[in-house]
Amino acid sequence: MIHLAKNQTKLMIAVHGWSGILLGLLLYAVVITGMAAVFADEIGAWSAGHVETRSAFERPFGTALRALGERTSPKYHDGVDLFEVGDHDLGVFFHRHETDAGGTLISRGMFYELGKDGRVIHTQAGTNEDVYGARNDNALSSFLVDTHVRLHVPNPWGLLLTGILGLGMLVAAISGLLIHRHLFKDIFTLRRKAKPVLLNRDRHSVAGTWSLPFAFILAFTGSFFSFYGTVGMPIVAMAAFGGDMQAMTEEVFGNPGKPDPRPTAIGNIDRITSDAIRRAGTPPTFVTIEHFGRVDAKVTTYHAPPGGDIAPVSLLYNGATARFEQTKPLIGKAPSAGGTLVAIMSPLHFGNFAGLLSKAIWFGLGFAMCYVTFTGLRLWLVRREEAMRSLDWLDRTVTVVGLGLPFALVCAAAAFLIAMPLGTAVTCTTGGFLIASAAVIVAGVVWPTAAGLGHAVQRATGIAMLLLPPLRLLTGGPGWAAAIMAEQPIIVALDIALLVAGGAMIWRGRRLQAPR
Amino acid sequence: MSGTAHKWMRIAFAGPGAVIVAVVVMAGMSLWLPRGAAGIDNLVLPLVLVPLIWAGLFFHACLDAKLWRVAVVATGLLLVHGGLVAQRFLERKPVVAEARP
Amino acid sequence: MSLLIIATVALSGGLLLLLALGDPKRRRTAAVKSGAQGTAVRRLLVGASLLPGAAWIASGDAAAFLIWFGGCAMAGWLVTLVLARGWLDARQGAKDAS
Numbered sequence: 001m002i003h004l005a006k007n008q009t010k011l012m013i014a015v016h017g018w019s020g021i022l023l024g025l026l027l028y029a030v031v032i033t034g035m036a037a038v039f040a041d042e043i044g045a046w047s048a049g050h051v052e053t054r055s056a057f058e059r060p061f062g063t064a065l066r067a068l069g070e071r072t073s074p075k076y077h078d079g080v081d082l083f084e085v086g087d088h089d090l091g092v093f094f095h096r097h098e099t100d101a102g103g104t105l106i107s108r109g110m111f112y113e114l115g116k117d118g119r120v121i122h123t124q125a126g127t128n129e130d131v132y133g134a135r136n137d138n139a140l141s142s143f144l145v146d147t148h149v150r151l152h153v154p155n156p157w158g159l160l161l162t163g164i165l166g167l168g169m170l171v172a173a174i175s176g177l178l179i180h181r182h183l184f185k186d187i188f189t190l191r192r193k194a195k196p197v198l199l200n201r202d203r204h205s206v207a208g209t210w211s212l213p214f215a216f217i218l219a220f221t222g223s224f225f226s227f228y229g230t231v232g233m234p235i236v237a238m239a240a241f242g243g244d245m246q247a248m249t250e251e252v253f254g255n256p257g258k259p260d261p262r263p264t265a266i267g268n269i270d271r272i273t274s275d276a277i278r279r280a281g282t283p284p285t286f287v288t289i290e291h292f293g294r295v296d297a298k299v300t301t302y303h304a305p306p307g308g309d310i311a312p313v314s315l316l317y318n319g320a321t322a323r324f325e326q327t328k329p330l331i332g333k334a335p336s337a338g339g340t341l342v343a344i345m346s347p348l349h350f351g352n353f354a355g356l357l358s359k360a361i362w363f364g365l366g367f368a369m370c371y372v373t374f375t376g377l378r379l380w381l382v383r384r385e386e387a388m389r390s391l392d393w394l395d396r397t398v399t400v401v402g403l404g405l406p407f408a409l410v411c412a413a414a415a416f417l418i419a420m421p422l423g424t425a426v427t428c429t430t431g432g433f434l435i436a437s438a439a440v441i442v443a444g445v446v447w448p449t450a451a452g453l454g455h456a457v458q459r460a461t462g463i464a465m466l467l468l469p470p471l472r473l474l475t476g477g478p479g480w481a482a483a484i485m486a487e488q489p490i491i492v493a494l495d496i497a498l499l500v501a502g503g504a505m506i507w508r509g510r511r512l513q514a515p516r
Numbered sequence: 517m518s519g520t521a522h523k524w525m526r527i528a529f530a531g532p533g534a535v536i537v538a539v540v541v542m543a544g545m546s547l548w549l550p551r552g553a554a555g556i557d558n559l560v561l562p563l564v565l566v567p568l569i570w571a572g573l574f575f576h577a578c579l580d581a582k583l584w585r586v587a588v589v590a591t592g593l594l595l596v597h598g599g600l601v602a603q604r605f606l607e608r609k610p611v612v613a614e615a616r617p
Numbered sequence: 618m619s620l621l622i623i624a625t626v627a628l629s630g631g632l633l634l635l636l637a638l639g640d641p642k643r644r645r646t647a648a649v650k651s652g653a654q655g656t657a658v659r660r661l662l663v664g665a666s667l668l669p670g671a672a673w674i675a676s677g678d679a680a681a682f683l684i685w686f687g688g689c690a691m692a693g694w695l696v697t698l699v700l701a702r703g704w705l706d707a708r709q710g711a712k713d714a715s
Contacts, residue, residue, distance in 0.1 A: 008579050015578060170571050178579075187693070188640040190701035210694040214687065223567045232542065232563040239543035239601045240559060242608050252556050307618055308678040332554030342560050351687075354680045357619050361687035368694060 001183040009179060016175040020376045023168040025401045026151065028373045030165050032405055033148035034218075035366030037141075038351055038359050039494075044141035046494040047416055048087065049477040051486035052116070055283035056090040057082075062270040064118045068092055069266060069292060076109035077294075082287040086137050089121070090114040093131050094292070097246070100127075104155075105245055139425035140416040143433070144409070149225075152430075156230040163226030169219035172376075176208055183209055196382045204375040211368040218369070221349040255316065256333045260296040267322030269299070275324060276301040276315050285312075295320050300328060310353040311343040374402045395450045403457040404440035410464040411436035417468070417475045459509045465502030469495040522583055529586050530577035537594045538570035544597025547604055622681045622688075625669035629685070630692030632666035637696045647703060 004012065036043065044050070069077070078096035085091035095109030111131045113122035124130060134142035150158025177183070187209050190202045208215070237248040266289070277283050280303035291297045297319025305312055316328040332339040347353035351362025377398045384391055415432020419425045440457060447453040472495070473479060483491040542562040549558035573590060580586050637643060639654030639662075654662070666689070673682035 011578055167567060167570065170567060174571060174575060185642055188637040188643045188697050189646055190697055191646050192701055206697050207694060210690045214690065220567050224564055227566065228563045232566060235539060235543050236546045236559055236562055239604065240546040248559065252559055308680055310679045310683065331560060332556045334554040336552040336554035336557055338552055338557035338560040339554055341564050354684060358684050361684055361691065364691045365687055
């Protein structure tokens, strides 16, 4: 398609191949957990047996909020974050912004969880890391998201690592486009009876071509998310604000209006939420209160985008009078090109702008990208099979990571289901993942052939998937009738998906092994 | 210049060079981009665009047949944006010095 | 609205299936004799398959456009995978022979 000189094509092939083989295994881990994380909310509801469908913001909580305000130290009244936790319970985080020892902006304060009857069921002092981190009932979805966002490496190194992997994917997508001379002529060609090199090349380039625009978008938005907080904002703040991160945050995220620190009771928050639901058409996903207990208090409600849009909506209210002020852009005090661009980064990356339909598409595209990464690694190996016999270790490593990761993730889900009723899900989910990974690594070392190893791991994954729905029921999860009665069909849908996927993997494994 | 030296210079521009220039361009862009309707375009656009700026520099360093052009573009961007940041930094220093009694 | 978006994906997907069936290189590698589409027909099919996307852009529905675009990518890949199994070509080959 794009005709480069021969030496330039050779260089691009080298760039594509080496970036792929050096970063490919880690990138595969990021992409596969990202694919699963598209459905993090649904996986959370399925795994913890959540059957409540009414949003916490559709219940009155104003009285409870005022009571919490009175019992919380005024030093934590700078901001209050309100969000759903557990089975549509309400989390309330009173906090103030400060800089930690390492210079990172954090929030520190008191967190409360309010049950459906408005009573406080959990209290915790800490920072945003503690409050938004893994809990017993969301340990599985939290594990998936954390692996994807930072590969469980502590901040900022984990974010920098995934950012670099995102740039690697960007380079692979662009160099892949530059290498492929007949992009559209080859787009429907998948040879099945061909030499291994051609077979793998077709698989890799067909999947890669069809998913290319999305690979580009996901790599670009993903590296933005990894770099903007760790590197981007501090550097831009240094250049434009002399290093004052708080001033830059205020400029970018702050609300219009003059400060007025005179104390006054917080307005009727229930009136605000019902008005917000009416205006936006959906309950808020997140609510923030700035300057709680002051005349200049502001309440911002964040909602999923209305039909047709992709950027989330945020509504601004006067916190003291509970009156609606304006529809606020996500970033900046007025609508702007820059604000819109930042606002669409999330929906483009997460695919959550149109409910299950957009999530399903993004899940499929994520699967395509896993396939592209995996077949790319295979292609690199197959190209060198004749030249170097000693690459068996790398072949096995690709199988262990490529096929072992899905197996370990399914085992993590099983460990979660067993541990959640016991209250030890946070450690046991990770533990289950690590034990399964160790088992696959050992198999990778001892199995007689690399091909046989692949079949065995696929079969094991299929069996594990088939066992998840009965395990979920055995450990106290709601049955299908209960889930449908509670209007939570996602539990049934995920059970069916696991049974179908598990069955398909076992059937495919048997077909591959059948004598020809 | 020998072929090997050319190769290493290209690797330097495509590798650490592209990273350094991209970061400096990101910092400098915040000082010349228009502020836009909300006064924040100059702050957020560099953050959003930096992966593409880096990719552009990387591929330019790899693919431009003329190495001197790669050097001119990279060095030029570095000096212009680095200069803007340095100038802003120097402007700020006398203000801070005067503020102290 | 979701149904309309799915319908446009199905429409474009169907046209992609036609494009794949008549793809000259695919037919050559699958050893299917004749029946490849001419350039003019292929250009027409490509244009037609892009029409729903253009309509979504014109209507300003960014969400629908993105779902359609992603759906087409998935459909195109799926069509290629299915046709690679050779079922449809075998039937086509029998028709050609008779």
